[in-house]
Every structure is written in C-alpha cells, then in structure tokens.
Amino acid sequence: xxxxxxxxxxxxxxxxxxxxxxxxxxxxxxxxxxxxxxxxxxxxxxxxxxxxxxxxxxxxxxxxxxxxxxxxxxxxxxxxxxxxxxxxxxxxxxxxxxxxxxxxxxxxxxxxxxxxxxxxxxxxxxxxxxxxxxxxxxxxxxxxxxxxxxxxxxxxxxxxxxxxxxxxxxxxxxxxxxxxxxxxxxxxxxxxxxxxxxxxxxxxxxxxxxxxxxxxxxxxxxxxxxxxxxxxxxxxxxxxxxxxxxxxxxxxxxxxxxxxxxxxxxxxxxxxxxxxxxxxxxxxxxxxxxxxxxxxxxxxxxxxxxxxxxxxxxxxxxxxxxxxxxxxxxxxxxxxxxxxxxxxxxxxxxxxxxxxxxxxxxxxxxxxxxxxxxxxxxxxxxxxxxxxxxxxxxxxxxxxxxxxxxxxxxxxxxxxxxxxxxxxxxxxxxxxxxxxxxxxxxxxxxxxxxxxxxxxxxxxxxxxxxxxxxxxxxxx
Numbered sequence: 001x002x003x004x005x006x007x008x009x010x011x012x013x014x015x016x017x018x019x020x021x022x023x024x025x026x027x028x029x030x031x032x033x034x035x036x037x038x039x040x041x042x043x044x045x046x047x048x049x050x051x052x053x054x055x056x057x058x059x060x061x062x063x064x065x066x067x068x069x070x071x072x073x074x075x076x077x078x079x080x081x082x083x084x085x086x087x088x089x090x091x092x093x094x095x096x097x098x099x100x101x102x103x104x105x106x107x108x109x110x111x112x113x114x115x116x117x118x119x120x121x122x123x124x125x126x127x128x129x130x131x132x133x134x135x136x137x138x139x140x141x142x143x144x145x146x147x148x149x150x151x152x153x154x155x156x157x158x159x160x161x162x163x164x165x166x167x168x169x170x171x172x173x174x175x176x177x178x179x180x181x182x183x184x185x186x187x188x189x190x191x192x193x194x195x196x197x198x199x200x201x202x203x204x205x206x207x208x209x210x211x212x213x214x215x216x217x218x219x220x221x222x223x224x225x226x227x228x229x230x231x232x233x234x235x236x237x238x239x240x241x242x243x244x245x246x247x248x249x250x251x252x253x254x255x256x257x258x259x260x261x262x263x264x265x266x267x268x269x270x271x272x273x274x275x276x277x278x279x280x281x282x283x284x285x286x287x288x289x290x291x292x293x294x295x296x297x298x299x300x301x302x303x304x305x306x307x308x309x310x311x312x313x314x315x316x317x318x319x320x321x322x323x324x325x326x327x328x329x330x331x332x333x334x335x336x337x338x339x340x341x342x343x344x345x346x347x348x349x350x351x352x353x354x355x356x357x358x359x360x361x362x363x364x365x366x367x368x369x370x371x372x373x374x375x376x377x378x379x380x381x382x383x384x385x386x387x388x389x390x391x392x393x394x395x396x397x398x399x400x401x402x403x404x405x406x407x408x409x410x411x412x413x414x415x416x417x418x419x420x421x422x423x424x425x426x427x428x429x430x431x432x433x434x435x436x437x438x439x440x441x442x443x444x445x446x447x448x449x450x451x452x453x454x455x456x457x458x459x460x461x462x463x464x465x466x467x468x469x470x471x472x473x474x475x476x
Contacts, residue, residue, distance in 0.1 A: 003416065003432060006439050026438035027176030029203040030137035032448065034251075038199050039064040041105035044091045044133065046071040046126030050113030053143050053184065054080040057108060060194045062086040069104065073126050094133040103135035106198055111144040111162055112184065115155040123165055131173060139198050140179035142166045146211055149185060159183075163209055170207045170471045171436050178206035178471075185460070187214035192457035195223065201452070204445035206436055207471035210464055215404075218361070218456040226455045228253035231311050233301075235292060235348075236318030238264035240417045241367070243271045244443035245315055246285075248451050250275045254313065255284040257305065262289045292318055292344040293336070298351035305357050312359050313454045314352065316345045316366045319385075321419070326380045334381045341385035345392065358405065363454045366393060366409040367446070370467060373411060374474045386411070390465050397463030406462035408453045413469025414440045437470035 010028050019025075032038060043066050045057070051074070058081050061068055069091040070077040081088035094102050107130050114120065123142075134140070147159040162181055170179035180197055184190055193212060196202050220226035232249045236242040237258030246256045256275060260268045265287075272287045279285065288304055290297050305311045319341045322333035345366060352358045371379050372386025393409045400407055414420060414431035420440065432440040446468050452458060453466070 003439055024433075024438055026433075027136055027174075029176045029437065029439070030200045031203045031442070031444065032200045038201075039066055039195075041135070042067045042069055043106040043108050043198075044069050044071055044104045044130050045074045045077050045108050045110070046122070046130065047074045047077070047110040048112075048114040048119050048122040050115075051076070051110035052112040052186070053110045053190070055084070056190055057110065057143075057194075058084045058086050060191050063191070064195060064198065066105070066198070071126050071130060073122050074110075091130065091133075093129045104130070104133050104138065105135055106139040106141065107131070107134060109142045111142055111159075114144065114158045114162070115150070115152075117154070117158050117161065119158060120161055120165075123162075127165075127169060131169070134173065134175075134177050137176040137200070137203065138173075139202075140166070140169050140173060140177060141194070141197050142179075142181045143190070144181060144183055146183045146185055166209075167207045167471070174436075176203070176437060178202060180206060181209045183209060183211045185212060185214045188212040188460045189214075189217040189457065191219070192217075192226075192452065192455045193461065196448075196452040201448040204437065204441040204470050205449055205466065205468055208466050210461065210466065212460040213462065215460050217459045220456060222253075225253035226457065227313070227451070229255075230313055230454070230456075231255045231257065231305075231308065232313035232315065232454065233257045233259060233288075233305065233311050234315045234317055235259045238267035238271055240419070241412070241415065241443045241446050242317040244447040245317055245450055246271060247275055247278070248444065248447035249313070249315075249454065250279055250285060252451050254454075255286075257286045257288050257308070257311075259288040259290055259292075259301070260318070261291050265289060292348065293340050297344070298347045301348060302351040302355050302357045305352070306355060310357050310359050311352065311362065313363045314349070314358060314365070315450055315454075316348070316364070316389075318344070319367065321379070321382050323378045323382065325378050329381065337381040338385050338388075341382070342388040342392075345389065349396075361404040361456070361459070362406075363458075364396075364400070364405065364407040365450050365453050366407075367450075368393075368409045368411040368465060370411050370413045370469050370472055370474055373465075373467070393465055394463055401462065404459065406453070406459060408461060408463070409465045410446055410449050410453070411465055411467045411469070412441065412446050413467065413472040413474070415446060415468075416440045416442055434474060435470035435472040439470065441468060441470060 071091040150156040166181040232254040238260040366389040368389040369386040
C-alpha cells in the first residue's frame, strides 16, 4: 500500500510545505536494487580500549569495496589496514551543511575491549564527533561482546550498557540512518552479518541486538547468490510478506517451494510463476497446497519434501488474525489462531526433524510480531501465538545446535500489506509514524532479513529474534 504522506513530503512541492509549517519529513529509505551497487563510500572507524575486531572489519570492508577513515579513538587501525592492503585515512568531522558526497556511509565502533564503565567515555568521543558526518540512509554498527560471557561483573555491566547507547543513537540519527549492536563471541565470524547491516537490505532494521556465536561457517562462493543450490520451504507464500520472502530467497539462488491453502491456489501459482520468470535457470521452484492446521498436514508436507530431496531452509510465515478483546472473543477464534500461528509450526518441524527432511546445517526461521513482544489491544490470541514463536526460538536453539541447525525469528512491526491497509486511517497513521523511521516497512524488508538469517555464513546466529520495525516505539 502507498504511503501518501511520505510521497507528498518528499515531492518538490510537498517538501517546501513541510519546511514552511514544520511537518516531519520521513526519509525515503534506500533499499536494495539489482541495478545499483550494494556497497560503496567510506566507513568511519572508532574504538574503545583493546579492540579485538580490527582485522575482521578490515577484511569485510576491503571485500565489499568500502574505504575506511580512522577516528582518533581507533588506535592501531591504520597499521592493520596497511597490513591488509586496504585503503584508509584519517577521519575529519563534517559540518552539518556539508555536501552528501563528503559524508560517510557508516560508523563502525569496536567496543569489544570495553571492560569497565569508565571505558564508555570512548563512545562519547567517537559519536560526538562523527554522528553528524553520516549520510542519509547511513549505518551505525557497534560491535561488542555478549555480556554474560564477560570475565567479571564490571565488564558485563559495561557491555550491557552498549544496548542503551545503540538504541538511543537510532532515535537521534534520523535521515533513515539505522543503528544496531552486534554482540560477537570471541572467534565468531561476522562477515555475513556485517554485509547485511551495511547494505540497503537492512533499511528497516534498527535498534536491534544480534548475538553471534563462534561456530564453523560455510562462506558462499558468490555473495550475490548465497543460497545457491539450497531448497527453501515458505509457508503462506501466495501473497504479501510470504510472496516477498519467496521472491527474495529465489533471487539469492534458492529453489523455493511455496506452500499455501487450496483456496489460495491461483495467487500461489501466480507468485511462483513470477519467481520462475525472474529466475535465470527457471523451472526450479514448486507450489505445494496444504492446510497446515490439518492433522495429516505435517506427514504430507514431509513426504512431499522428502521426494524432492529434502530441505535446507524452512520459513514459517503462514498466519491468521481473529481480532477481538478476549471478553468478546469466541473460543474458535482463540483456538484457530494459536493452532495455525504456533502449534502447526511445532508439528511440521517435528515431522521434518524426525525424518531428517531438514538437512544438517539447515535453517528454521519463524515470523513473529512486535505484538508478541509488547502485546496489543484486541489481539490476545495473536500476541500469545507470536510470543510463542519467540519461545520456540529460545527453547529450540540449544536442542538443534548438535545438528548444526539454527532457529531464529523476525518480528515485523507495521508493514505495508493488504492486511494493514484495512486498518482504520488514524490507527494506520499512528502505526506508520511511531518508529524512528517515521514510516511503515515493506514486505521486502522482512524478506531480506530472513534471507540473511538463511545464509550459510549466518551459522553463528541462533536463538535470535530480530525486529523489522524501523525501531518501533511500541515495546522498545
């Protein structure tokens, strides 16, 4: 659905009106386009004491073609960059009115060595100097350690403090600039996650904390097609967010099996045909009809996928709403939402895992919601089911670790879909504006986040719930 206010205030006439009467002007977010470079420009580097990730950062920036400039806090950055043969220089703050070409595309701060609250002053020094130098739709990434892995309470305290800093930066930066915290275990591989958060693919993900464990990682031969030869099941794929997920996974090389109910056959066929037409090889995708709430569905789905050679990625996107306050809600409205949105996921995964249909090293990704985090008026059933999805992620991560399978969830906020188009205007506008980006997200924002979690190089990410909400104020 179109956001007419966003379009108006970013038109030549509307921009003038907005300036004259002081209307907020949300940024038109830069999203991934196949005909435009994904990376480029400069990244400003800052650091606290004893940074541990300079070598890894240089490798990634060099690989994606970004030039670095070192803030005075980043002691040792230039020698590391020189050793890797990477372009680098000294950071100079830019004035607020400097031209766009003078600005940096990203601020990267290595906070891994911060071990005491007094060390947090290094954050102030870097971001005080550098925040105004970030280009529109730029990126802020802070890299720290998982607090509970720290050697003592003071280090745990200081590392936990990074969350408040990072989320506040996301609210202060404006201009479509996102801010996220990566909690990197010692020895963990950060390339897939850095590529995602530095790219336009993460346009609507801000204020998030991602934990990366140290596990063996399979790097893709081609980062533009990281899912090549992988087979992905997407439930609820006929339209909306599900169709976008299927399209993005296919664009990144996956063979997609789109699943939906028989009533959505025509829409599902159109979605899968469009994906096949857009795929260079074509013919590698399939449609599967099933009612996931039916008792026989898990066995039938497992059998169908086994006949195809098994599966590498499972995306549980199918879901329904039956909104009423609980005092007015019928029993079947409660039961159907819990069954389809949550219990069906459990039953399907049980069948896939029991028969080894999901390969070792596979990915399970659930679609939760910020309603499952913050609750929502008139959605006790929906919020319960989506909080349950988060519970599955948290409880199953350790269970699946021995098989190299990761499980994560995305939690969308206000996304422009046919469903949100039916929301009354006043509530719809509030949903759009009550986030740091002051706008709704697009289905592709959810899809790109899922594709990052499905990447074989994202093996260190499990048990995470990533909100795709523009840093919504609800539940923050």
